[in-house]
Amino acid sequence: MLMCQFRINKKGYNLLILLTLFTFLTGSAQTKTVKNNGPLIIKEQGSFAVGGTVITAPGTFDPIKHGAFNPTNQPSEGQTLHGDHAYVFYQIPENARKLPLVFWHGHGQSAKTWETTPDGREGYQNIFLRRRFPVYLIDQPRRGRAARSTKPLNITASPDEQLWFGIFRLGAYPNFYPGVQFSRDSEALNQFFRQMIPNTGPYDAQVNIDAVSSLFDKIGSGILLTHSQSGGPGWRTAIKNSNVKAVISFEPGGDFVFPEGETPDTIKVSGRTITPPVVPRADFMKLTKIPILIYYGDNIPTQPSQNPGQEQWRVFLEIAGKFRDAVNRHGGDVTLVHLPDIGIKGNTHFPMSDLNNLEIANHLSEFLKKKGLD
């Protein structure tokens, strides 16, 4: 309306003015949707299962004889179970960048790791959608919405959250580390504990690698983001599937892979013995062909510590350095970022959802830009 009235008053320039106004309006409309916390423009979203296997019980199924639900004693004659797949939820924004980000959670977690943070802010799902990356969020096999396992498991429901408070480096329970990037609002810790979920089948790294590799077969080229326990399987997925064009690993566990003859010695940490796994040289060389970025947070001691929640990370960070050196020695491109060394302090085991997760996201975006991955 405004345009119309404006134009009608003036004759000669009307065409020019209308065009300018039109350009201005559409232009501003675009910037509004890209910047800040404007709406997310989702071109496509959905979910699917990928990978997995099928087991079949002996016998023959008879829909009349075996077709009644019996919660206590269900006959399995000749029946199948589809299990060990991954569940994936994806969102593709408008004007999407070429390479999607594939988010893979850690131990006792699900895709929730990458969604809303424990204190209620946006996680990397939303943050990188706003930066126009397609996002794929995984629940790995035998976890969350991919809970159907081909192997049984007893879930114990044993209280263990104070253990994880320490291993996830919020602090030494009940005390938070000074300046740790985690909200002191008790609801944040409540949400954080409630995002933990148990395995629904025996943990099997190879089952997870196979399912995530199937995802890359389905979607093509992409960037794999791992966290903690998925770090090790992440290296092996990148070796297995050349559609993995880069790996971003947040606080990977100790199972970095090394080529024959170059493995560091066996390491004892908090009563556990860790022997970094060996892979054939040809496989290891595949890791030298893609950019790799590894993040570790704060409160990781430089000297052996009595606190097991910190000690294991001191050791893993040390192995990470040897891994970086091994890959780069063979012509690779591994960047190891110990956040405090670049002045980013207080991060827990979850930099992607810590209070300063945007600062980490900006660092990651710069890396992706520098490597031509955006």
Next chain:
Amino acid sequence: MLMCQFRINKKGYNLLILLTLFTFLTGSAQTKTVKNNGPLIIKEQGSFAVGGTVITAPGTFDPIKHGAFNPTNQPSEGQTLHGDHAYVFYQIPENARKLPLVFWHGHGQSAKTWETTPDGREGYQNIFLRRRFPVYLIDQPRRGRAARSTKPLNITASPDEQLWFGIFRLGAYPNFYPGVQFSRDSEALNQFFRQMIPNTGPYDAQVNIDAVSSLFDKIGSGILLTHSQSGGPGWRTAIKNSNVKAVISFEPGGDFVFPEGETPDTIKVSGRTITPPVVPRADFMKLTKIPILIYYGDNIPTQPSQNPGQEQWRVFLEIAGKFRDAVNRHGGDVTLVHLPDIGIKGNTHFPMSDLNNLEIANHLSEFLKKKGLD
């Protein structure tokens, strides 16, 4: 714009042309985002845990003594477990309608029920986002991403899919029912089976009711959509929480609630004995204050059947009629829709994801409009 054109008509042709062009461009842009499969404009999206309890193991936790991860024998001294909450993923579209839709899955399912269909089309999450409803998708306690249970459970991984093929009324395995609204593409059945997930704790309807009621405490007024096993707890959640402004129930199970003195007789079905639960009259009367819509699909026999996969639904549909009559006799507003009776044929136990799920969605939209719920 029309008005402008009318006025400009007298002013000169270039304006008319440009304006028409402008109208066409903006007009088509608008319809594109509303109709068909244009982009979803999401004002806000995220996830959270709601409800649940906390258990604490006896003893005192010592971060030094108990802080090391021991996968085989984890000490629980003085530690907590937050469990029995629901996990909720929500999306709020631009220009959202007032009442959100709260989607609650059935037995062996998760929020996946409402996402992409087994044959890869849009589910009710997307369909009703496009119709400007805020959507809240639940993983109920001890299921999916809400898997942390305060009670242990042994997951057997026993093959049972042919049983569900029958109970979900795709057919009598291995045969599909003629004209059933389910894709014959084998990948659709693969996806359908893989969206099943086991309980991670003992099934407890009250635990689920409490968590979903907590969700309505958090979000305020909304419309509850239940499916199959969540049907019964759905009635009780509506009784418990007055923020439930309507219930849409897809193929609810047999546990309809009745007031004292008005329960139908105990029913035997496929070897199981079903006694519809009794609730205090005052509670029952709360169900007479809200619109209730119940859907059942096709291939439900009218006479007793030898096929257990069909027989239980014949009985549940019969109880549904008694429930409708009981609620309406007391001044309620229950609509029971047996889809074949209104000419919608071939639906399985999952009308929300069947091949004709858009037709059902349109019927539902009309109901919501008629009841002033949109």
